[in-house]
Amino acid sequence: MVSRRNFISGASAVTAAVSAAAVSKVALAALPEPVLQTESRTMPPLQPDNGRPYNPVVTLNGWTLPWRMNNGVKEFHLVAEPVVREMTPGFKAHLWGYNGQSPGPTIEVVEGDRVRIFVTNKLPELHSVHWHGQRLPNGMDGVTGLTQPGIPPGKTFVYEFVARRPGTFMYHPHADEMVQMAMGMMGFWVTHPRNKHPLIDAVDRDFCFLLSAFDIEPGSATPKVMTMLDFNLWTWNSRIFPGIDPLVVRKNDKVRLRIGNLTMTNHPMHLHGHEFLVTGTDGGPTPKSTRQYEVTADVAVGQMRQLEFIADEEGDWAFHCHKSHHTMNAMGHDVPTMIGVDHRQVVRQVTQLVPDYMVMGERGMHDMTEMEMPLPDNTAAMMTGTGPFGAVGMGGMFSVVKVRREQKPGDYADPGWFKHPPGTVAYEFTGKLPDPTRFAAEGGVSMAPAARPARDIEVKARKPLGHDHH
Ligand SMILES: [Cu+2]
Numbered sequence: 001m002v003s004r005r006n007f008i009s010g011a012s013a014v015t016a017a018v019s020a021a022a023v024s025k026v027a028l029a030a031l032p033e034p035v036l037q038t039e040s041r042t043m044p045p046l047q048p049d050n051g052r053p054y055n056p057v058v059t060l061n062g063w064t065l066p067w068r069m070n071n072g073v074k075e076f077h078l079v080a081e082p083v084v085r086e087m088t089p090g091f092k093a094h095l096w097g098y099n100g101q102s103p104g105p106t107i108e109v110v111e112g113d114r115v116r117i118f119v120t121n122k123l124p125e126l127h128s129v130h131w132h133g134q135r136l137p138n139g140m141d142g143v144t145g146l147t148q149p150g151i152p153p154g155k156t157f158v159y160e161f162v163a164r165r166p167g168t169f170m171y172h173p174h175a176d177e178m179v180q181m182a183m184g185m186m187g188f189w190v191t192h193p194r195n196k197h198p199l200i201d202a203v204d205r206d207f208c209f210l211l212s213a214f215d216i217e218p219g220s221a222t223p224k225v226m227t228m229l230d231f232n233l234w235t236w237n238s239r240i241f242p243g244i245d246p247l248v249v250r251k252n253d254k255v256r257l258r259i260g261n262l263t264m265t266n267h268p269m270h271l272h273g274h275e276f277l278v279t280g281t282d283g284g285p286t287p288k289s290t291r292q293y294e295v296t297a298d299v300a301v302g303q304m305r306q307l308e309f310i311a312d313e314e315g316d317w318a319f320h321c322h323k324s325h326h327t328m329n330a331m332g333h334d335v336p337t338m339i340g341v342d343h344r345q346v347v348r349q350v351t352q353l354v355p356d357y358m359v360m361g362e363r364g365m366h367d368m369t370e371m372e373m374p375l376p377d378n379t380a381a382m383m384t385g386t387g388p389f390g391a392v393g394m395g396g397m398f399s400v401v402k403v404r405r406e407q408k409p410g411d412y413a414d415p416g417w418f419k420h421p422p423g424t425v426a427y428e429f430t431g432k433l434p435d436p437t438r439f440a441a442e443g444g445v446s447m448a449p450a451a452r453p454a455r456d457i458e459v460k461a462r463k464p465l466g467h468d469h470h
Pocket residue numbers: 234266267268321322323326397
């Protein structure tokens with residue numbers, strides 16, 4: 001297993017060998033101090049204290065990178081390096097990221113800003129940063145081998161361009177991408193409009209996060225980097241539920257959600273209780289004529305989507321990827337479907353041989369949320385999180401949009417669980433249950449060819465809980 005210490009000592013050994021004479025004193029003096037952040041909480045929006053004004057975004061379980069103004073140019077310093085990311089309490093992953101975290105900090109600029117980004121490579125291999133979705137000079141596009149040489153370990157490269165288009169963008173490596181993105185290297189980029197824009201509305205809350213996936217075996221901490229499709233941790237900003245903070249809003253706020261997908265599959269993002277419009281992509285704001293109300297928006301690989309809605313229904317509203325295995329955390333892959341199977345006899349026999357033997361899922365899998373199965377150290381529970389009514393039974397790409405009347409403007413503090421008005425919660429029916437009435441045609445005349453007896457064609461559904469490669 002590769003530890004953080006190994007990574008860092010490896011990287012700095014290379015650094016020492018190549019960097020001593022490589023960066024001139026003048027250049028060093030010109031380099032902005034890198035700002036690091038290792039907190040996994042959602043940081044409050046970074047209000048700009050210089051440059052053109054804008055309404056900052058909130059990066060879910062993340063932060064915005066401060067800049068310095070240098071003769072009218074916004075200067076940022078990104079440091080590509082090994083990081084430790086707490087994915088959820090009790091589970092830390094050894095990833096690669098920027099400035100202390102995976103994903104890296106969000107970069108926020110204003111349309112028309114001239115931007116200079118220093119990228120220092122503290123990884124043990126070549127690196128480069130691609131500014132996904134930006135109009136820029138070709139040589140600033142960050143594709144190793146094509147538009148620039150890779151940044152060697154220990155070296156710092158400078159990217160400079162004007163943020164020409166307002167919108168929702170991201171940055172990620174274009175060097176050994178499969179490995180570097182599998183290790184968590186990515187970050188968000190928002191270019192705010194310079195003036196009032198006909199297609200970009202002002203909003204009260206503006207959240208952003210990236211979808212990323214990892215393959216980390218239960219009990220270990222470092223992602224497998226050769227995985228192509230078989231990922232087992234589905235994250236927002238390298239966090240998994242219940243480690244993902246709620247999105248807290250005030251009732252009647254206009255809310256924007258900006259989402260980018262750097263996993264290797266699509267994610268249908270589903271919001272409960274409200275309808276939203278897709279107001280933008282990484283191609284820019286969408287024309288108004290193309291907008292339609294949705295409750296699920298698919299975010300395909302390498303895409304970004306901007307969703308907007310009025311949060312006018314109070315409550316704790318689930319917001320999640322609609323692929324059901326993406327709201328689960330790592331588990332063994334070869335668990336067969338056991339629904340309807342009575343194990344009692346088998347278990348009695350097996351436990352005489354294997355005392356710790358545990359049967360999973362004969363009444364569905366919800367029991368897994370409460371069972372006290374011994375997990376290896378540093379492993380997230382498969383489905384977890386507890387709400388006011390018990391186990392939520394979710395992991396992975398799941399969080400809660402908390403809409404509250406009392407929430408103050410600009411306050412992102414978690415208000416706790418929603419207090420439902422009396423008589424507004426689903427309740428148990430305690431009257432007499434009538435016998436079911438069969439639909440009259442069942443088993444009778446149908447348009448299908450004469451059916452053989454049902455028992456001959458009955459099949460058992462066996463849903464693969466892991467993944468297959470078809
Ligand atoms: Cu998904």
